[in-house]
Structures are given as structure tokens and as C-alpha cells.
Amino acid sequence: MYRNLIFDWSGTLVDDLGPTLEATNAVFGIHGREAMDRDEFRRLFRLPYSEFYEEHLPGIALADLENHFRKAFAESPVAVTVLPHAREKLEWCREHGVRCFVLTSMDRNTFEGQLDDLEMRQYFEATYSGVVDKREVIGSLVINHELEVSQTAFLGDMIHDIVTAKHGGVASVALLTGYTHREVLQAQQPDWLMADLREFREMLDQHRRNS
Template identity: 40%
Template sequence: MRIRNIILDWSGTLVNDLPPVWRTTNHVFEVFGLPPMSLEEFRREFCLPVRRFYSTRLPDVPMRRLEEVFLGYYANYRHEIHPLPHAEEFLKFCAERAIPVFVASSADVETYTAQMERFGFTRYVTRPYLAIPDKTEQIHRILADNALTPSETLFVGDMEHDIEAGKAGGVRTCAVLTGYNHVDKLRAMNPDWVCEHLGELRERLCG
């Protein structure tokens, strides 16, 4: 398939923020009287939209309050977040081939902007879409805003929700195994491709 446009998830696809997010989620649980989750449990159970994840555990706590507690504690770990291996090389690859890159992320604008500037990735991204509550809805806006042809567009992410969003928009999908969801959950979504990391995806796009 000929790919002319790429939509990338942020967390777990371009940057490794899984450990800080896991620890911060356990802090939220502690504040509201829930036991912590192991990293293995978290990877198997965490899902997007994030309200779906919390609704079964803390249904009576407003989402705004959960976000306040989460973001306040998460700030302590922002310095621990780094780009994943192959991330910058993949972005350079897209730039060299004039493939526009769009970021679709649930990350808040402040967090994303600070990380982008620290990593020097800003110049590689055509347009970011941030603080997305539900990517299955936002995908249609991304395609329409940028006049993207679905059959020529690839959505790349590390979670079931990313693959679900790509399918909702009728675009090609690629699951990468560098982030939040286990490979069995991702394969069950039947993406077009499953890659260990962005380096493998780059090789496939070269082929």
C-alpha cells in the first residue's frame, strides 16, 4: 500500500511515558481509596478514552477531579519521559520523503508542548490534535481538516483505541509494541500491520 500521510499517537508510540503514567494512576487510586495495580495489570486493563478506564473503578468521582489529581502528581515525573528508540529516526524519515505527520493524542496541550520542545520534535509534525477525549470521533476531523485520503493514510499507535480510531476513519492501521497494550490485545484488533517499533515500520514503508 502507498502511504502518503501518517497519523501518530504520542504516548507509547513516540515517547516512553508508561512508567510515570502507571505510578501516577496508582497515586490517583490511593487518593480515592483503591489498591494499586501492578504494571502488568495496568498494561492489560488501561484503555482509552480514559473516562472508560476510570468509570468502572471510580464512577462517583467527576472526571475533572480525577484529572486535577493526576496532573498535579504527574508533574513530578515529567523529567523521566524520553523519546522511544527509533522515534526521531522515523520522524526524519517522514520529513525526508515529504510525508506529512499528524499527532493524535489524549495528552494535554501543556504536557505535549513541553515534551516536543525538549525533544526537538516540533519541526517534524505538520499538525497536532491534542486533549482528544475519543479518537474514534476526532479521526474524521483530522481527515477533513487536512483533505487526507483514507486509503493513503496510516494511523500508528500502541493501544486498542488507536486501531479502533483508524478503522473508524477508514484508514490503514499499524500497531506498535512499544507502549501500553499487550500484543495479544493489539492483534485481536486486526490492524493492517503489527510492528515491534517505529524502526520496523520505517523498513516496511521503504519496501
């Protein structure tokens, strides 16, 4: 069914909502904006994050916002953890010869640190981080790694991930383990809407048994 899987990182493979919310509110506080609670953040945050910050902190240089965000994220006492079923899914991919990639907007240094700290690097053929607008990269990722689009899916938890998948001509798999509520993702009409990676793995297993 799918021989190639491109994963988003935050909210798809790891849970970093806590430190992300703390860091965002730290940036807001520096610039005199009221903090968001968890539900408000999930409803309003979006990618590309440059658009989110331009809406809520207009006119402030993105590079300055990023510097404050990264510092606050690194200082957060809330741990980043691997989401349930994520490692099992990646092991399943390795067992069945499914090629795996990461395409994430997360800052490259932060991402590389998490990749090693969480012992996830061995699962991926290649990773692409620090990508503010994933639509600008997915096409070259598919071409450079000679991926057949009909056998490729992009998995993510945000509207931008669904839009990116469609832009790249690959299947879109929306996951409910991250930042965005079900009804918001559903409105974007992804090819698949899954509770988590276990449900996605079970669907692929069922397809393999039937084929």
C-alpha cells in the same frame, strides 16, 4: 504506500509509561483504591481513559481525577523519553515528504511541553491533543488537511487507536512499544502489527524499492 501518517504520542513516539503508572496509582491512592503494578496496568488500562476511570473509580468527576493525575505526573521523577527509532522514523518522513500529524489524548499543556522539551515539534504539520475520544476528531483531521484515506495510516499502541483508524477509514498500524500486549492488539485485527517504528520504516522502504 502511505503519504500521510497520524501518530499517537504515548507509547508510540515517547515512553511515558513510568510516570503514567505513578500518576494513576497516586489518583487511586487518594480514593482508597489499591495500586496497580506495571503488568496489571498494561492489561487493564484503556482509552478513552474516561471509561477506565469510571470502571475503577465509579462516580468520581473526571475533572477532579484529571487534576490529581496531572499534578502527580508533573511531579514524577521518572523521565519521559523518545522511544527508540521514533526520531529516525520522523526524519525519514521528512526526507521522503511524508506528512505527519499527532492525535493524542494527553493533556494539551503536558503534551505541548513534551513536544518542545524533546525537540519534536518540527516534524509535525499539525497536532491534536487533549482528545479523550479520538474517534470524534480523526474524521475532521482527515477532511481539514485534505488527506487521501487510502494513503493515510494511524499509528498507535492501544485498542482505541486501532478502532479510531477504522472509524476514520484509514489504515491501522499497531505498535508493540507501548501500553498494550501483542495478543490484545492482534485480536483487534489491525492492518499492520509492528514491533516498533524501525520495522514499519523498513517495510515502507521495501515497498518504495519494489514500486
